[in-house]
Amino acid sequence: xxxxxxxxxxxxxxxxxxxxxxxFIVRLVDLQVVQAEALTAEADTKRTLTRVTYGTRGDxxxxxxxVLADSVERFxxxxxxxxxxLRKDASVAVLEDLTKITxxxxxxxxxxxxxxxxxxxxDFEYLAKGITLEQFQAVDDLxxxxxxxxxxxxxxxxxxxxxxxLVGFIGTDGPLAGFELGADECLASENVEASYARGEDGVxxxxxxxxxxxxxxxxxxxxxxxxxxxxxxxxxxAQTAQALGATWATGVVMRVSDGHLMAVSDWPTLDPNDxxxxxxxxxxxxxxxxxxxxxxxxxxxxxASLIDAGVANQRTQVVSPYALExxxxxxVISDSFYHEDQRLTLAGALVESSNTAIAQYTDLLDxxxxxxxLQKFGLGETTAVDFLGESTxxxxxxxxxxxxxxxxxxxxxxxxxxxxxxxxxxxxxxxxGVRLPATLVEGCYWPDGSITxxxxxxxxRVVSKAASEQTLQMMEMVYSxxxxxxxxxxxxxxxxxxxxxxxxxxxxxxxxxxxxxxxxIAPAENPEYVVIATAGIxxxxxxxxxxxxxxxxxxxxxxxxxxTPSSSSGPDLPLRW
Amino acid sequence: xxxxLAYAQPQPQQRPDQRPSHIEIVTTKAQRKAxxxxxxxxxxxxxxxxxxxxxxxxxxxxxxxxxxxxxxxYEQKILNRTEQSLLESLSLRSSSQNLAAQAxxxxxxxxxxxxxxxxxxxxxxxxxxxxxxxxxGGACGLVGNSLLTGMPLASVEAAAATTAxxxxxxxxxxxxxxxxxxxxxxxxxxxxxxxxAPVTR
Numbered sequence: 001x002x003x004x005x006x007x008x009x010x011x012x013x014x015x016x017x018x019x020x021x022x023x024f025i026v027r028l029v030d031l032q033v034v035q036a037e038a039l040t041a042e043a044d045t046k047r048t049l050t051r052v053t054y055g056t057r058g059d060x061x062x063x064x065x066x067v068l069a070d071s072v073e074r075f076x077x078x079x080x081x082x083x084x085x086l087r088k089d090a091s092v093a094v095l096e097d098l099t100k101i102t103x104x105x106x107x108x109x110x111x112x113x114x115x116x117x118x119x120x121x122x123d124f125e126y127l128a129k130g131i132t133l134e135q136f137q138a139v140d141d142l143x144x145x146x147x148x149x150x151x152x153x154x155x156x157x158x159x160x161x162x163x164x165x166l167v168g169f170i171g172t173d174g175p176l177a178g179f180e181l182g183a184d185e186c187l188a189s190e191n192v193e194a195s196y197a198r199g200e201d202g203v204x205x206x207x208x209x210x211x212x213x214x215x216x217x218x219x220x221x222x223x224x225x226x227x228x229x230x231x232x233x234x235x236x237x238a239q240t241a242q243a244l245g246a247t248w249a250t251g252v253v254m255r256v257s258d259g260h261l262m263a264v265s266d267w268p269t270l271d272p273n274d275x276x277x278x279x280x281x282x283x284x285x286x287x288x289x290x291x292x293x294x295x296x297x298x299x300x301x302x303x304a305s306l307i308d309a310g311v312a313n314q315r316t317q318v319v320s321p322y323a324l325e326x327x328x329x330x331x332v333i334s335d336s337f338y339h340e341d342q343r344l345t346l347a348g349a350l351v352e353s354s355n356t357a358i359a360q361y362t363d364l365l366d367x368x369x370x371x372x373x374l375q376k377f378g379l380g381e382t383t384a385v386d387f388l389g390e391s392t393x394x395x396x397x398x399x400x401x402x403x404x405x406x407x408x409x410x411x412x413x414x415x416x417x418x419x420x421x422x423x424x425x426x427x428x429x430x431x432x433g434v435r436l437p438a439t440l441v442e443g444c445y446w447p448d449g450s451i452t453x454x455x456x457x458x459x460x461r462v463v464s465k466a467a468s469e470q471t472l473q474m475m476e477m478v479y480s481x482x483x484x485x486x487x488x489x490x491x492x493x494x495x496x497x498x499x500x501x502x503x504x505x506x507x508x509x510x511x512x513x514x515x516x517x518x519x520x521i522a523p524a525e526n527p528e529y530v531v532i533a534t535a536g537i538x539x540x541x542x543x544x545x546x547x548x549x550x551x552x553x554x555x556x557x558x559x560x561x562x563x564t565p566s567s568s569s570g571p572d573l574p575l576r577w
Numbered sequence: 578x579x580x581x582l583a584y585a586q587p588q589p590q591q592r593p594d595q596r597p598s599h600i601e602i603v604t605t606k607a608q609r610k611a612x613x614x615x616x617x618x619x620x621x622x623x624x625x626x627x628x629x630x631x632x633x634x635x636x637x638x639x640x641x642x643x644x645x646x647x648x649x650x651y652e653q654k655i656l657n658r659t660e661q662s663l664l665e666s667l668s669l670r671s672s673s674q675n676l677a678a679q680a681x682x683x684x685x686x687x688x689x690x691x692x693x694x695x696x697x698x699x700x701x702x703x704x705x706x707x708x709x710x711x712x713x714g715g716a717c718g719l720v721g722n723s724l725l726t727g728m729p730l731a732s733v734e735a736a737a738a739t740t741a742x743x744x745x746x747x748x749x750x751x752x753x754x755x756x757x758x759x760x761x762x763x764x765x766x767x768x769x770x771x772x773x774a775p776v777t778r
Contacts, residue, residue: 067668073658133662158668160722231673231720232687238719274723491702492693565693 048195054153055189058218060167062227068167069157075136076150077127081116084146097144104138105131157272162231165285169272177283182388183221186444190216219444224260232556234265240549241267244538250287250419253557254427254530259436288387291416295502296353297519298412301425304471305373308463311364314470315345317577320357330403347474348575351482359407367406371398376462377425379417384437393417412502423532426519430527433468434459472496473571476524480570487547490555492565494524499543516543518550523566529557674722682732
């Protein structure tokens with residue numbers, strides 16, 4: 001009996017021990033294996049802190065490195081109204097603090113107090129957004145315990161409206177226009193989140209950092225734009241547009257040797273710092289996005305095409321009447337002002353800008369060849385810049401030209417181009433007949449020293465060197481002998497230029513509205529810069545109104561780049577016979 | 578010293594069939610020397626404590642380092658921010674609009690018309706008409722910059738500074754008349770405002 005009782009006791013104890021062990025093992029496995037992940041995560045949230053390290057979005061700079069778009073740090077002040085109001089007589093003390101804060105950051109302390117009292121249950125409210133470093137430091141020095149600060153990376157455009165249409169802007173949800181959007185791949189940065197265990201005083205515990213990646217900074221986008229020239233061009237075009245009562249205006253300066261756009265101005269323009277106040281139509285770049293019928297500036301391209309094809313030269317003669325009945329049944333075309341019959345050479349036709357003369361030369365070459373020349377000049381397709389929202393303009397196939405358009409395209413009606421396309425076409429004339437890709441971006445300069453997005457330098461031959469030189473000589477005659485010549489003179493330089501006055505198509509016909517422009521090249525004997533000044537729907541319907549604007553922009557370009565003055569005098573071609 | 582020393586004991590003659598051994602195991606001097614002594618224990622325990630102490634010290638140093646890193650990182654952040662803020666201010670001040678407005682404040686007028694200097698006779702050639710025919714200058718504000726709102730004109734500050742300097746000069750004039758007179762006389766006036774030109778043939 002006795003030994004049996006002992007055995008039973010032993011068995012009982014052993015059973016209990018085993019049972020308890022089993023329970024512990026089950027619990028252990030549950031904690032260590034089944035729930036391990038959740039528990040670890042929960043523990044981490046209690047003792048670790050996640051800090052976002054911001055990468056810096058790349059700058060947009062001009063060709064000389066002047067900053068057009070800059071990343072800056074701003075700060076938000078964050079509060080927890082619930083905690084703030086826990087104290088005794090909180091609102092009195094808070095109002096006192098708010099008065100000190102608003103003395104630095106501006107604003108109405110009572111309004112802020114009302115905001116806090118209205119959200120008394122909330123744990124997260126912004127007291128102020130986007131304050132500067134100086135304001136942040138001053139507020140921080142007040143030593144107010146209930147304020148928290150958050151970093152807010154923002155974008156600043158220190159040059160305001162200068163190249164604002166090109167640079168674009170960033171809204172609250174990301175880039176919205178211009179290069180900010182179009183070149184986001186270059187500019188964008190990547191932020192990293194690092195989490196680490198913190199001690200009681202917030203200092204990271206040694207060796208506890210979970211993630212130690214460096215944030216990725218964006219690249220610097222270098223434009224070909226020269227800020228100072230851009231400023232001048234924008235100012236001069238704004239002056240002109242206001243004086244002429246124009247609806248819009250563009251000004252373009254292009255370097256001949258590499259097709260770099262030194263200035264591209266749009267009016268009305270926008271200040272990226274304040275883009276909300278810009279009209280919807282002003283948020284892009286008109287110079288790229290807004291095609292118009294260019295008018296007589298195309299006559300220079302026509303002349304170059306005819307000479308290159310070998311069907312005409314500077315002295316080819318026609319008799320130009322005021323009005324001409326087109327032989328193919330296209331109706332009557334006329335010149336812009338009444339005149340008796342004129343016996344003009346091709347050079348004279350450019351100087352007089354005679355539509356009836358150009359129409360007669362047009363018959364010397366078949367339509368598809370003329371179309372191909374215009375196409376090679378870059379009309380009807382986007383330029384190599386491929387700017388956001390860039391237009392192709394419109395150049396119809398030769399087979400689609402009606403009898404009238406067949407002639408009209410050769411003096412710039414019945415087709416449309418952008419200012420940049422015209423600048424690029426003139427660059428071909430200036431560059432011995434080789435059109436280089438229009439370039440607005442020099443490259444994306446990465447923090448590691450590598451450069452991407454460098455422009456292509458492959459040119460297209462449009463016309464022969466001889467044809468381009470002869471065309472420039474005829475355009476010099478416009479500079480020296482046309483009616484607007486006195487307003488064009490830049491002492492010391494030979495300039496090749498052509499005016500353009502184009503009617504604007506309205507409701508299926510041409511009305512009284514025009515686009516006036518001057519496009520030119522200087523120095524004519526050794527071309528370095530192309531300038532085009534264009535004003536849309538001005539009060540004046542004569543291109544001469546914009547001649548002095550062209551001259552000023554060209555003179556500013558020549559003097560700021562210290563272009564050597566011409567050492568020889570211009571040609572003296574016969575204009576009549 | 579201890580009881581586990583391997584002294585060879587004569588084997589008791591328990592089994593008569595076993596021959597008594599003639600060979601005895603004798604520990605050599607080296608073996609006796611190799612036996613554990615208290616010193617070893619002391620050294621072992623001592624090193625353990627030394628290691629623990631070193632670990633503790635290292636840990637303290639690392640922790641101290643963490644604070645130092647934190648403080649230096651904070652300092653770096655502040656310096657970066659200050660640098661960035663100053664650069665921001667610099668690029669705003671160097672913006673074309675600000676420079677143009679400041680220049681206009683000093684009475685400067687932009688001029689795009691080139692002037693040619695004839696080096697043989699020193700004459701200046703240019704088209705007739707005033708510089709900046711549109712009369713806009715840098716002050717017309719046709720190319721805006723909303724960030725420049727409230728930017729003070731240096732010319733006003735300069736004028737104030739000049740006034741202050743003049744007042745100071747007037748105050749010190751009584752005591753330092755001779756010095757002032759000498760420095761004014763040192764600057765030569767260009768004759769008839771003519772442009773100095775080299776003589777060429």
